[in-house]
């Protein structure tokens with residue numbers, strides 16, 4: 149990682165966060181560091197992404213001062229190591245749960261046998277103080293991490309979920325001791341002490357977070373798989389000899405050898421041999437791609453049949469794979485609007501709950517039935533435990549992570565968390581024609597000469613002009629010239645006219661090649677060719693016209709057939725209730741012919757590249773939420789203007805900056821999938837938030853004893869512990885359900 153990158157964006161691993169309250173504490177601590185422009189803390193994977201010009205040391209110190217630990221995450225992580233750490237954490241939590249659960253069971257057995265310290269009975273002081281010591285030992289063992297977290301929060305003047313559990317269980321223990329020691333002789337102060345409640349709560353909480361750790365591990369499996377694709381070594385050809393070197397030592401421009409069945413180490417261009425390469429892990433395209441000389445190959449993809457040599461063109465962090473990993477991670481850590489709301493709510497939750505617990509205590513103590521202290525204690529403890537906002541803090545990030553990961557596995561790269569929320573609300577989609585609806589590989593299908601020019605002369609002049617152009621149509625003309633063994637000639641004063649064509653001079657002759665508008669501007673009357681042009685266009689072909697010295701000289705017609713699944717994709721979009729438009733620079737007749745084939749009703753033709761953004765703006769002004777689908781070549785402003793910009797990449801071309809979503813496999817079918825995924829994700833987040841909120845709001849009054857005066861119902865604190873653990877588990881499992889939902 150270079151120094152500049154470090155100062156622009158940094159990922160920190162944060163230790164010690166236990167709930168959404170912690171997220172906002174860490175976020176504001178990092179935001180307080182001078183130079184920081186943007187902070188996003190992800191509770192689901194315990195990380196922070198910090199943007200701005202700043203020193204990592206200061207960030208770490210700020211996090212420490214807030215009561216947490218932080219470390220910089222470096223370049224390539226080791227997924228195996230991470231998995232191992234998570235498994236170890238899972239095992240420890242489970243062990244802690246087992247110990248606490250065992251102790252709880254023992255205490256309950258003792259109680260059933262009436263052997264527990266019980267006030268007002270003859271057996272009252274049996275096993276006292278053994279039971280107190282045993283429970284304390286269990287609390288310390290099973291709850292050490294929670295008490296430490298609570299203490300840290302306290303020292304920095306904060307309260308979090310750990311605080312609630314620490315206060316709840318600690319108070320239970322202390323209260324039980326005091327009751328037995330000092331009020332032991334009072335009859336029936338409370339039916340029994342709360343030693344077992346304290347340990348059972350810890351058992352549930354440890355079990356809950358253990359299972360949550362496991363489920364969270366599954367959540368990030370997508371990115372782990374991606375990281376795992378990166379081979380560690382490569383076989384380079386140096387001075388005629390082939391040798392295996394660590395991937396870091398491969399230089400730009402070096403020649404690498406790939407044998408059948410091997411993974412490709414870096415991005416490059418094939419220079420010798422041919423093969424088919426399985427790129428499904430990057431693009432989601434199940435069919436292997438044929439690779440010949442000049443084809444690009446991508447790191448992480450698997451060579452199938454042949455052996456070949458290729459030249460490294462992108463290494464390290466520049467490979468498509470590295471960039472995919474980077475964007476997936478960024479999107480997983482970016483927060484859609486809905487997450488901000490949840491964060492704000494849960495940040496005030498803990499203090500509110502503590503206040504409520506105190507209030508509950510006072511009301512019961514003041515007005516409750518005898519023994520009022522006992523009731524006051526039980527109810528306020530139950531409130532503390534049940535009101536943990538941990539499920540609330542997980543609700544959004546966990547769904548976002550699952551969803552972005554799922555998308556990546558099917559070749560959809562979501563670059564912005566916001567897009568994940570907005571895509572589902574799109575009412576209108578603008579599709580670019582070339583490369584989006586069509587295959588984007590135009591081919592010359594017919595050449596006609598006029599005014600004394602032969603077909604060969606037309607092709608020669610056209611290709612001579614197009615040699616200087618980067619337009620896809622230019623490529624088609626050049627390919628045709630090569631196929632007909634026509635040599636382009638040198639041209640002077642070359643000029644490309646955006647959205648119209650090209651012009652230049654040759655041997656003093658003025659040559660113009662492009663669409664009808666361009667020739668009409670030259671003052672050429674095309675009325676006599678009207679029928680011919682209309683016929684070509686009606687077949688969906690794009691006629692390009694040649695003029696020499698203001699005389700019409702011929703037509704080169706190009707066909708760019710629609711993609712095999714474009715029509716099905718448009719149909720599906722319409723079934724989703726979306727208005728679909730096609731926009732193109734091409735002439736209206738060709739545009740309409742293509743649109744009809746794809747089932748698109750609305751067409752805007754002859755739109756200059758720079759005006760495509762205006763079309764999007766106009767639709768937005770009509771109140772539509774507009775998605776723009778383009779290939780990112782000359783529609784970048786429109787992609788940026790749209791509410792969601794979707795770029796259709798070809799193969800592993802991921803560096804389309806103006807897009808919110810990049811579709812790696814060039815199929816339009818992925819667009820409705822993005823929309824479905826967005827809808828499913830937002831629904832999933834809402835279910836999660838509802839679950840967490842509903843659970844909190846409905847159970848707090850019951851825990852506080854609101855039902856007691858009417859129905860005599862009080863919540864057992866143990867049940868509060870169980871329910872709390874279950875709630876976060878439910879949220880995590882619900883999010884993981886997204887992985888199996890059909891798009």
Ligand SMILES: Nc1ncnc2c1ncn2[C@@H]1O[C@H](COP(=O)(O)OP(=O)(O)OP(=O)(O)O)[C@@H](O)[C@H]1O
Nearest residue numbers: 580581582617619647648649662663732733734757
């Ligand atoms: N280099 C060129 N050579 C010949 N004709 C050109 C060239 N560039 C543009 N044209 C003409 O101008 C028209 C509009 O070009 P533009 O680049 O705006 O759109 P396009 O690539 O055809 O379609 P889309 O808008 O779907 O990408 C083309 O259809 C073509 O007739």
Ligand SMILES: [Cu+]
Nearest residue numbers: 309536537538
């Ligand atoms: Cu909690």
Ligand SMILES: [Mg+2]
Nearest residue numbers: 582733781782
């Ligand atoms: Mg174009």
